[in-house]
Amino acid sequence: MKKLINRPEDVVREELEGMAAAHPDLLRVDPELQVIIRKDAPIEGKVGVISGGGSGHEPLHGGFVGMGMLDAACPGAVFTSPVPDQMLEATKAVNGGAGVLHIVKNYTGDVMNFELAAELAQAEGIEVRSVIINDDVAVQDSLYTAGRRGVGGTVLAEKITGALAERKASLDEVEAVCRKVNENVRSMGMALTSCTVPTAGKPTFELGENEMEIGIGIHGEPGRQRLPLASADEITEMLVTPILEDLPFRRGDQVLAFVNGMGGTPLMELYIVFRQLHRILSDRGITIARSLVGDYITSLEMAGVSITLLRLDDQLIDLWDAPVHTPALRWGV
Amino acid sequence: MKKLINRPEDVVREELEGMAAAHPDLLRVDPELQVIIRKDAPIEGKVGVISGGGSGHEPLHGGFVGMGMLDAACPGAVFTSPVPDQMLEATKAVNGGAGVLHIVKNYTGDVMNFELAAELAQAEGIEVRSVIINDDVAVQDSLYTAGRRGVGGTVLAEKITGALAERKASLDEVEAVCRKVNENVRSMGMALTSCTVPTAGKPTFELGENEMEIGIGIHGEPGRQRLPLASADEITEMLVTPILEDLPFRRGDQVLAFVNGMGGTPLMELYIVFRQLHRILSDRGITIARSLVGDYITSLEMAGVSITLLRLDDQLIDLWDAPVHTPALRWGV
Amino acid sequence: MGNSDAITLEILRRITEVMRENAEELTRLDSAIGDGDHGTNMARGFNAVLPKVEAMAGQPPSALLKTTATTLISTVGGAAGPLYGTAFLRAATALDGKNDIDERDVLAAFEAALEGIKARGKASPGEKTMVDALTPAVDALRAAVEQGQDLSTALDHAAAAARTGMEATIPMLATKGRASYLGERSIGHQDPGATSSYLIVQAIADVVRENSG
Amino acid sequence: MGNSDAITLEILRRITEVMRENAEELTRLDSAIGDGDHGTNMARGFNAVLPKVEAMAGQPPSALLKTTATTLISTVGGAAGPLYGTAFLRAATALDGKNDIDERDVLAAFEAALEGIKARGKASPGEKTMVDALTPAVDALRAAVEQGQDLSTALDHAAAAARTGMEATIPMLATKGRASYLGERSIGHQDPGATSSYLIVQAIADVVRENSG
Numbered sequence A, B: 001m002k003k004l005i006n007r008p009e010d011v012v013r014e015e016l017e018g019m020a021a022a023h024p025d026l027l028r029v030d031p032e033l034q035v036i037i038r039k040d041a042p043i044e045g046k047v048g049v050i051s052g053g054g055s056g057h058e059p060l061h062g063g064f065v066g067m068g069m070l071d072a073a074c075p076g077a078v079f080t081s082p083v084p085d086q087m088l089e090a091t092k093a094v095n096g097g098a099g100v101l102h103i104v105k106n107y108t109g110d111v112m113n114f115e116l117a118a119e120l121a122q123a124e125g126i127e128v129r130s131v132i133i134n135d136d137v138a139v140q141d142s143l144y145t146a147g148r149r150g151v152g153g154t155v156l157a158e159k160i161t162g163a164l165a166e167r168k169a170s171l172d173e174v175e176a177v178c179r180k181v182n183e184n185v186r187s188m189g190m191a192l193t194s195c196t197v198p199t200a201g202k203p204t205f206e207l208g209e210n211e212m213e214i215g216i217g218i219h220g221e222p223g224r225q226r227l228p229l230a231s232a233d234e235i236t237e238m239l240v241t242p243i244l245e246d247l248p249f250r251r252g253d254q255v256l257a258f259v260n261g262m263g264g265t266p267l268m269e270l271y272i273v274f275r276q277l278h279r280i281l282s283d284r285g286i287t288i289a290r291s292l293v294g295d296y297i298t299s300l301e302m303a304g305v306s307i308t309l310l311r312l313d314d315q316l317i318d319l320w321d322a323p324v325h326t327p328a329l330r331w332g333v
Numbered sequence C, D: 001m002g003n004s005d006a007i008t009l010e011i012l013r014r015i016t017e018v019m020r021e022n023a024e025e026l027t028r029l030d031s032a033i034g035d036g037d038h039g040t041n042m043a044r045g046f047n048a049v050l051p052k053v054e055a056m057a058g059q060p061p062s063a064l065l066k067t068t069a070t071t072l073i074s075t076v077g078g079a080a081g082p083l084y085g086t087a088f089l090r091a092a093t094a095l096d097g098k099n100d101i102d103e104r105d106v107l108a109a110f111e112a113a114l115e116g117i118k119a120r121g122k123a124s125p126g127e128k129t130m131v132d133a134l135t136p137a138v139d140a141l142r143a144a145v146e147q148g149q150d151l152s153t154a155l156d157h158a159a160a161a162a163r164t165g166m167e168a169t170i171p172m173l174a175t176k177g178r179a180s181y182l183g184e185r186s187i188g189h190q191d192p193g194a195t196s197s198y199l200i201v202q203a204i205a206d207v208v209r210e211n212s213g
C-alpha cells in the first residue's frame, strides 16, 4: 500500500484537521466527532441541509459544505457509513428553526444510521426529512438487491437542494426539489483499477491488465460485470446507453452532463469520455445545457469514470447556476 | 497500460474536442492546431497572457483559460513542449494591441520553442515578453543543470498575472507582477508511483512497493533521490524544509500554501499533507493567508504531491482574490 | 447462572478479543463481496465497548448490554453498527431487571436480538446476511432449552448451528446489503456478517462453558 | 555527387524509416533519464516531413532540407524540435544554390548544423547531449575530407565517430536538458538525443554509400 498517510487508523481525523486548516473561512470542523459544519450555521429560518457517508469519496461530502450547498457533512470511516451521533450533532448544529433535510445515499448502512439519527433528532424536537438518492442504473433489479445505490446524482442533488434552501424555501419545498433531482438523474460507473482501503492495506479486488469492471459503485467494490478492456468510446457507450434508456431521456431534453473521475484517472481521460458522451447525446437530439467534469465523488485512488445525466428544467437550471461557495464547488461568489 | 483512451496518438486532439464540448461558454478550441483560446479574445487594449507546455498536466494550462487568467494555452503532445506554430497562432489570437506575455515553464524544449515563437510574433509586429517560471527547489545547482524547473508556481503566476492583465495594466506591469510571483514562489514534489505516457505504453520508471522518489518534476521523470517510503508527516517535512530555506521564508511572512496532487492521489491525502504543512508553518510563525488544495498541475495518473509556497503582499493577495472564470479555477463570478 | 454480571463482562471481553483476532479475516471476506471494512468496523466497535463496560463492574447484565449497544451504534457505522446495536439493545431489554440469568432468559435475549436485526435490516433467512447464522443458532438454542439441556450445552449447539448457517451462506445469492449489488457474483463467498455473528455466538458459548460445572 | 536532389530525398526517406524503427528504443532511453517521448517526437516529426518532401521531387537539396527544418520545428516540439529544426535549417542555408553537392559542401552543411545546435541549445561537448555524437562526427568528417577521401568513405568515418560519441555519453553526467535534473543519476545511461543523432548520420552514410561507385 502506497499512500500519503500516517497511521491508517488516523486518516479521517487527520484529513479533517487538514480541511480545518485549509478552509477556516468556510468551515467549522470537529475532527474527533467527525462533523464538518458551515462556518455561519445555524442560519435563522433556513432549512439545514446535511449529508454524510463513508470517507474516501472526497470531495463528497465535506468539500460541499458552504454557502448554497450543504450546511454540514458527517464523514464516516473510509467507505463506512457514519454513526447516528455525528448526524445528530450535525442536525442540531444547522437547525435554524425551519427543519433539517438529510440527503442519504442508498446504502443499507447509511440508511439505517440516518434513520436512527432522524429518530433521535425528532425526539429533540427538530423536524427532520430524509431523501434517499438512488441513481445508479447498474443495479437493475431492486427486488433482489438493496435497491439502487446513490452515486454521482448525489453531488447534483446537494448543489441544487442547497441552492433552494439558501433562498429560505420551506422544508416541504426543499425536500421536493431534492426528490425531483433524484427522479430525474441517472448514473453508471466503471473501474480500470481497484483501490486500497487504508486499514485493509491491500486492494479490494484484483483486476488483470486487460480487464475492467462495469457497473461499480463508489466503495471500491467490484462491479456487475468484468469485461475485457475497451476503448474510451466503447466504454462511454456502455455507460450512457443504460442511463438513457432508464429514465428514459428523450429527443429535445436538456441535460446536465457530469463526467466524474473515480480518483486516479487524469482529467485528460475525463474529457476524452466527455467528447464521446457529447457525440452520443447530439446524435439523439439531447442538448448538454450544463456540464461538470472532474473528480467530485470518488473511490480513493481508483482509476475509472462515472457518467451522470440530470434532466433539466428551468427551476433546476436556475438552482444549478445559483451562487455556491464550498471548498470544491464555487461560483457566483 | 490501462487508460480511458482510444488511440494513444489521438489523446490530445480528443481531449481538446472534449474540452470544447464541455466549455463552449468559455473556450474556443482548435483541436487540430492544438490551441485553446478564451471565447472573447482578443480584448482591445488588454495584454494577452498565454502559456503552454506538454499535455498530461491538466488542468494546467488549458483549464486556466478564461476571464482573469490565461487568454490562450498551447498544449503539446504528452510531456512534450508545444511547437512555435501553436504559440504564434495563440499570440495572434489574443493580441489586443497592448502586447502579449508568454509564461514559460523552464524546460529546455519549452524555452526554445517559445523563443522561436516570440521571434516570429515580433516579426509580425506584436510586442511579446516572456517570463520563465523556475520555482522547483529540488534542482539545486543551476550551474550543472538546465536550471530550476517550472512547476506549481506556474499556476499561481498564471492566476495573478491574468488578474492584473484583466485590469488592463500595461505590458510592463503585467510582466513585472509575473516576475514578482516567480521570485517569491518555491515548490518541491515527490512521487509514490510513476505514470505511463500513452504512446510509450509502459510506466516511465519502476518504483518498489516501499520506495518513493523525492524531488520530481512534472513529466513523470524520476526525482533527485529514491528513498524508502515514509509517513505523510515526514514527507511533508522533507518537501517544505528546502522550500522554506531557499527563499528564505521568515517569521511573520504571509503565504499562499498550495498542496497539489500529481493526478493519482486522493484529496484525502492532500489534506493530510496540508495538516502537517500547517503545523510546520505555524511553528515557524508563518501565516497561511490563502490556500489551494487539489490537482492543478499533474503528471497524468502519477500518485504524489507537490508543495508550493508563495510569499504574499497586499498586491498579490488582491490579485489572487480577483474574479476568475476558467474551467478549473473559478470564483467571484 | 450465578454471577451473571461477571460472566457477561467476560463474554464482552472475549468477543472483543475475537473481533480483534479476526478483523483481518472479516475484512478479507468483506473485500470479496462488500467494501472491505467489516473487520475494522467490528474491531473498532468492541475496542470502544471494552473500556466502558470494564468501568461498569458490578452493574447488571442488561446495563452492560445496553452500553454495548449504544457504543456499537456510536462507533461501528456501516450496516453492522445499527444491526448489532439493535441486537444488543433488544437483548438488554429482554434481560432487564434480571441479575441471575437462566437458560430461558438467554433464549429470550437471543430471540429478541434476532428479531431486532430482522426488523432493522428488513431481512429474512436466505438473503446471505448475519440472519443466516443467527436464525439456526436461535433455533438450536430453543430446541436444546426446550429439551431441558443445560445452558452451556445449549449454547454449544447454538454455536455449532451458527457455524453451519455461516457456511451455508457460501452458495447463497445475496439480496440484501452491499453484496446484493454483485448479483450472481456474490455466489461462492461466505458472508462477513454471518461470520462475525458465528464468532460472537461461539465466544458466548466458550465463556459460559468455561464458567460452568 | 550527381543527382544530389534524389539522394537527399532518399536520405530523408531513410531517416524517416530509421526513426520509425527506433522510436521505441529512443523512447526507452528517454524514459531512463528524460520523459519518455524522444522516439515518439522524432517519429512524429519525420512522419510529417516525408509526404512534404516527397511532393517536392526535383527541387534542390537546400529546399528539401529547409522544408524538413520547418516541418520538424512545427511538429516535433520538446527540445529536439528546435534543435534538429535549427540543424536542418543551417544545413539548408549552407547548401543554398548548390545542385551538385561535393564533400566540402557536405562538410560545410554538417559544420553549420552542429553550430546551430550548439547555439540554440547553449551546449558544449561533454554535457551528455546530441552534441556529443555530432562533434566527433563532424571532426571525423572534416579530417577525412581534408585527407582527400571520397564522400562515402568520409561519411562512414563520421558515422563510426558518431557511434563512439553516442556510446561515450553513457558515463557522462548530464548538465543540459531534462537529464540534468537527475544529477548523478544520469550517469550510466546513453543519451537519447545523441542516439538519434548517430542514427541520422548513419542513415546519411548508408544512403550515400549505396548510391556511390
Ligand SMILES: Nc1ncnc2c1ncn2[C@@H]1O[C@H](COP(=O)(O)OP(=O)(O)O)[C@@H](O)[C@H]1O
Pocket: A079, A080, A081, A108, A109, A110, C030, C034, C035, C037, C038, C041, C077, C078, C079, C080, C081, C083, C117, C120, C121, C122, C123, C128, C129, C130, C131, C176, C177, C178, C191, C192, C193, C194
Ligand atoms: N439488510 C440487512 N439485514 C441484515 N444484515 C445485513 C443487511 N445488510 C447487510 N447486512 C450484514 O452486514 C454485513 C456487512 O457489514 P459491514 O461491512 O460492517 O457494513 P457495510 O456493508 O455498510 O460496509 C453483511 O455481511 C451482512 O451480513
Ligand SMILES: Nc1ncnc2c1ncn2[C@@H]1O[C@H](COP(=O)(O)OP(=O)(O)O)[C@@H](O)[C@H]1O
Pocket: B079, B080, B081, B108, B109, B110, D030, D034, D035, D037, D038, D041, D077, D078, D079, D080, D081, D083, D117, D120, D121, D122, D123, D128, D129, D130, D131, D176, D177, D178, D191, D192, D193, D194
Ligand atoms: N540544451 C541542449 N543542447 C543540445 N541538446 C540538448 C539540449 N537539451 C536537450 N538536448 C537533447 O535533446 C534530447 C531530448 O529530446 P526530447 O526528448 O525530444 O525533448 P524533451 O527533453 O523536451 O522531452 C536529449 O537527449 C539531448 O540529447
Ligand SMILES: [Mg+2]
Pocket: A054, A079, A080, A081, A109, C035, C037, C078, C079
Ligand atoms: Mg462499509
Ligand SMILES: [Mg+2]
Pocket: B054, B079, B080, B081, B109, D035, D037, D078, D079
Ligand atoms: Mg518531452
Ligand SMILES: [Mg+2]
Pocket: C030, C034, C035, C036, C037, C038, C078
Ligand atoms: Mg463492509
Ligand SMILES: [Mg+2]
Pocket: D030, D034, D035, D036, D037, D038, D078
Ligand atoms: Mg524527452
